[in-house]
Amino acid sequence: MKRIAVLTSGGDAPGMNAALGSVVRSATQKGMEVFGVEQGYLGLIEDRMQLMEPMRATGMVTSGGTLLGTMRCGEMKTEEGRLKAVETIRKHGIEGLVTIGGDGTFRGAEVLCGYGVPTIGIPGTIDNDLAYTQYTLGFDTTLNTIVRMATQIRDTMASHERVCVMEVMGRHCGDLALYSAAALHAEALILPEMPWDVDSLCQRLERQRANGRRSALVVMAEGAGKATELAPVIMEKTGFDTRASVLGYVQRGGQPSPRDLLMATRMGVRAVELLHQGIGNRVLGQCQEEIVDFDINEALDMPAVFNKELYELVQGLWA
Numbered sequence: 167m168k169r170i171a172v173l174t175s176g177g178d179a180p181g182m183n184a185a186l187g188s189v190v191r192s193a194t195q196k197g198m199e200v201f202g203v204e205q206g207y208l209g210l211i212e213d214r215m216q217l218m219e220p221m222r223a224t225g226m227v228t229s230g231g232t233l234l235g236t237m238r239c240g241e242m243k244t245e246e247g248r249l250k251a252v253e254t255i256r257k258h259g260i261e262g263l264v265t266i267g268g269d270g271t272f273r274g275a276e277v278l279c280g281y282g283v284p285t286i287g288i289p290g291t292i293d294n295d296l297a298y299t300q301y302t303l304g305f306d307t308t309l310n311t312i313v314r315m316a317t318q319i320r321d322t323m324a325s326h327e328r329v330c331v332m333e334v335m336g337r338h339c340g341d342l343a344l345y346s347a348a349a350l351h352a353e354a355l356i357l358p359e360m361p362w363d364v365d366s367l368c369q370r371l372e373r374q375r376a377n378g379r380r381s382a383l384v385v386m387a388e389g390a391g392k393a394t395e396l397a398p399v400i401m402e403k404t405g406f407d408t409r410a411s412v413l414g415y416v417q418r419g420g421q422p423s424p425r426d427l428l429m430a431t432r433m434g435v436r437a438v439e440l441l442h443q444g445i446g447n448r449v450l451g452q453c454q455e456e457i458v459d460f461d462i463n464e465a466l467d468m469p470a471v472f473n474k475e476l477y478e479l480v481q482g483l484w485a
């Protein structure tokens with residue numbers, strides 16, 4: 167392959183720029199040209215791409231966000247949009263594509279593979295919701311941010327003997343809530359994967375109060391409900407002075423952690439190696455400390471695995 171393209175799609179994730187830089191540098195070393203597609207699949211549909219200058223891509227490596235821009239592009243889900251995307255790829259003589267994003271992005275990549283475009287997927291999503299891999303780029307940085315923010319929230323909650331319902335990202339997958347709650351020893355945890363009810367939650371907080379706990383952190387994944395609606399109900403039912411704190415987009419930005427930077431760099435190199443060998447239709451992942459790759463169709467068919475053991479550990483810490 168002599169000419170490839172790279173895009174970032176879906177929600178941005180810390181580490182995307184490191185993956186981009188790594189793709190550009192390693193492809194350049196192999197004598198390949200790399201086109202950077204702007205705004206995810208929209209850039210393919212609207213033919214917005216430019217040759218990536220290796221020095222520019224390298225300069226952005228440790229920053230958050232994505233220098234190519236990203237988009238949730240509904241048109242890529244239509245036959246018409248997909249055909250336009252393939253036409254752009256053919257027009258520029260692009261022989262292979264690297265897509266960096268989450269499950270939705272990989273669905274788009276799967277479609278392009280079906281049209282004969284060799285594509286490699288790098289998992290870049292703070293959600294950590296891809297079943298075939300233990301790890302996705304951005305998850306570690308976001309977890310660090312949540313733990314830092316929650317620690318600050320706890321300072322003021324403890325001072326005022328308050329309960330805080332802290333809402334974290336994760337529309338369909340509760341991993342950010344689950345892992346941060348475990349790291350923080352949160353007093354309660356609410357996830358989209360597990361049934362919950364407000365009465366049991368309030369009883370739990372009351373039990374903890376009877377045991378001397380006068381302040382609590384309830385970690386809630388956004389997919390399980392709204393902190394702003396739950397907080398007043400807890401206040402009414404328990405008498406605890408309760409506040410809601412929605413962490414929001416602060417969770418998605420920021421300098422990537424060294425773990426994300428390292429993993430992104432390794433995955434970028436591997437993606438180029440595969441394309442250089444003429445191998446496409448694969449998605450990269452992490453198993454133990456190794457970078458692994460799977461057939462894209464098989465990977466996307468794998469059922470989600472919920473970490474019940476970690477959930478029970480959190481439940482048991484403040485029974």
Ligand SMILES: Nc1ncnc2c1ncn2[C@@H]1O[C@H](COP(=O)(O)OP(=O)(O)OP(=O)(O)O)[C@@H](O)[C@H]1O
Binds near residue numbers: 175237268272
């Ligand atoms: N079935 C599909 N066919 C073609 N393209 C798709 C499909 N599903 C999603 N896409 C494309 O991938 C883009 C990104 O998907 P989505 O918005 O679900 O984010 P994601 O990649 O899962 O990342 P994150 O969940 O971290 O935000 C969509 O906006 C759309 O352009």
Ligand SMILES: O=P(O)(O)OC[C@H]1O[C@](O)(CO)[C@@H](O)[C@@H]1O
Binds near residue numbers: 176178336337388418
């Ligand atoms: O508001 P946006 O940009 O669509 O993103 C929100 C969603 O994206 C994610 O942050 C993943 O990037 C989800 O956790 C969240 O539900």
Ligand SMILES: [Mg+2]
Binds near residue numbers: 293295
């Ligand atoms: Mg997703």
